[in-house]
Amino acid sequence: MSLLDTLDPARGLFVGGRWTTGSAGRFDVDDPADGRVIATVANGGPADATAAVDAADAAAATWAATPPRERSQVLHRAYELMMRDRDDLAALIVAENGKSRADALSEVAYAAEFLRWYGEEAVRVEGRYGVAPAGGSRTVVTYRPVGVAALVTPWNFPAAMATRKVGPALAAGCTVVFKPAAETPLTAFAITRLLTEAGLPAGVVNVVPTTDAAGVVTTWLEDPRVRKISFTGSTRVGKLLLRQAADRVVNASMELGGNAPFVVTADADLDAAVRGAMVAKFRGCGQVCVAANRFYVHADVVDEFVARFGKEVEALRVGPSSDAANAIGPLISPGAVEKVTSLVDDALARGARIAARAAVPAGTRGYFVAPTVLADVPADADVVREEIFGPVAPIVTWRDPRQMLTAVNASEAGLAAYVFAGDLQYAMRLGESIEAGMVGINRGLVSDPSAPFGGVKQSGLGREGSHEGLHEFTEPQTLSLDWPELP
CATH class of the missing domain: 3.40.605.10 (Aldehyde Dehydrogenase; Chain A, domain 1)
Structure with a gap:
């Protein structure tokens, strides 16, 4: 029973x-x-x-x-x-x-x-x-x-x-x-x-x-x-x-609400960054307030990051969670599906492209959205500015750290953020420069009962x-x- x-x-x-x-x-x-x-x-x-x-x-x-x-x-x-x-x-x-x-x-x-x-x-x-x-x-x-x-x-x-x-x-x-x-x-x-x-x-x-x-x-x-x-x-x-x-x-x-940035620097360990991205983005099908919402990847490593990240995303098994082998379940409601789909459509209309996408089995019922990686996303696209609450990862390319931080901090949300960098001191300095209540440094999780959980701004x-x-x-x-x- x-x-x-x-x-x-x-x-x-x-x-x-x-x-x-x-x-x-x-x-x-x-x-x-x-x-x-x-x-x-x-x-x-x-x-x-x-x-x-x-x-x-x-x-x-x-x-x-x-x-x-x-x-x-x-x-x-x-x-x-x-x-x-x-x-x-x-x-x-x-x-x-x-x-x-x-x-x-x-x-x-x-x-x-x-x-x-x-x-x-x-x-x-x-x-x-x-x-x-x-x-x-x-x-x-x-x-x-x-x-x-x-x-x-x-x-x-x-x-x-x-x-x-x-x-x-x-x-x-x-x-x-x-x-x-x-x-x-x-x-x-x-x-x-x-x-x-x-x-x-x-x-x-x-x-x-x-x-x-x-x-x-x-x-x-x-x-x-x-x-x-x-x-x-x-x-x-x-x-x-x-x-x-x-x-x-x-x-x-x-x-x-949140709109967590996920920053990858030129000297980041890309294996660690991809592992962190998979956790930060797809835990709970992306329906997490601290989920990575917008990815800022340095131009020197963006192609390699997208390729590695995309390979992992395409391997995700989607389907009813009653099957323990499925890693990605449904969204909570039809309205959630409609919102996530509209954000992807807006990004594509603005020039973004689908770099990788997992398969949703044919005939699957329920409120499913395919895990998706979007590349070449304009920094002002709705999928970057709004909380997605779904399994979509938009990637923005950056070169100048000050311009990147300006974009990161332009959001009224300030709950969580993630920084992946090879130089730990630089990672800490970036983390301290981001307006967020919690920052994951070279890891895709920020929550622990022993740590204060909460955000700044709105x-x-x-x-x-x-x-x-x-x-x-x-x-x-x-x-x-x-x-x-x-x-």
């Missing part, structure tokens, strides 16, 4: 420790590999959103007062349970998200690590003590839970985006109201069930799946008991939520992961103590 068979999606609201039906009927979740409906899910509405806050608020004081060691133990047990069920969780991600089996297994391990990391961080919410410069007083600074936290996650990492937010919130002593993406709610249900099995008290985490995201999240932002919004998604939606959060001055963390506010991610869910409080001289 699969994990999906053990879930009850029609009772997918989890409020106050109970699984219930939604007030807005139900909605379907489909498999993007073939479009078939795999589950019918309880659909929450504003009334359910309020009930979730009622439960979180009722549990808040007790959870905040729970000793950090006990909160830590819950997270550690949840980590162990996720690893126990990693194969079933991966199969669930494949079914509702469509990513390859290998990518899904990697995501489960990555997601579980956030629970382990914040299980360790829960007991390290430190404060500080100091002497006032003028004398006569002492200052004690403590960090308190911010309060009820509203968490909103996207569909592209249904497990990791959940644990990257839930982990630090619980470690800090916050209770949670959580809206998973309507495209991928099932993984959220499974993780919630594991948290409950790990001993999480009723009301600490409450889950509201919905097709009315605006209604549910607005209800939370207008509720005075909600003191935190943590959102991962598009820049457009993030701006709307920030405007709403401003009305009540709600503490906000935003992880928004890619977001705040950081997830690391110790910084814990403090996103705390508020510092100053205690000023009178300190008279001894008699």
Whole structure:
């Protein structure tokens, strides 16, 4: 029996420790590999959103007062349970998200690590003590839970985006109201069930799946008991939520869109650059906010890089992720296919050429786009300026490093970047010159639970992961103590 068979999606609201039906009927979740409906899910509405806050608020004081060691133990047990069920969780991600089996297994391990990391961080919410410069007083600074936290996650990492937010919130002593993406709610249900099995008290985490995201999240932002919004998604939606959060001055963390440059210098190790490009571009079928979006390759090596990279891309096996041999699965929806296809068509109309393309087997159903390498791409093409969110790699040629950096930094996005260079000092200097929150130096990955994750400019506010991610869910409080001289 699969994990999906053990879930009850029609009772997918989890409020106050109970699984219930939604007030807005139900909605379907489909498999993007073939479009078939795999589950019918309880659909929450504003009334359910309020009930979730009622439960979180009722549990808040007790959870905040729970000793950090006990909160830590819950997270550690949840980590162990996720690893126990990693194969079933991966199969669930494949079914509702469509990513390859290998990518899904990697995501489960990555997601579980956030629970382990914040299980360790829960007991390290430190404060500080100091002497006032003028004398006569002492200052004690403590960090308190911010309060009820509203968490909103996207569909592209249904497990990791959940644990990257839930982990630090619980470690800090916050209770949670959580809206998973309507495209991928099932993984959220499974993780919630594991948290409950790990001993999480009723009301600490409450889950509201919905097709009315605006209604549910607005209800939370207008509720005075909600003191935190943590959102991962598009820049457009993030701006709307920030405007709403401003009305009540709600503490906000935003992880928004990206447009990651991938820079290859003349002295780069091209074997390493191609390996890094395959990971940075095609992990999750390119539907990753830190995915390499635009490739800037030095003119001296561009032909060789395109040839090597293209050979690897043409070898990618495309098809339903239910077949573990397939490396590239479908995009999430027909709309995603339409967008990626239009970006490729615009680039070709502007003079770009298809340098390499993988084959999509004839008769394949679902939302598939062939992995593609575009060469001779004009720097102002839409495929360079916009976030692609698909398996297309546009390559721009450069010679002058200052002109290249000007082009790289012209984007309003600043989430991730990648630099491949033989001279490590030069690579570091390039990395420091790029306006991005994270830069991979000679590697195609930038994410790790122990490292701060987040961007600059319109890619977001705040950081997830690391110790910084814990403090996103705390508020510092100053205690000023009178300190008279001894008699």
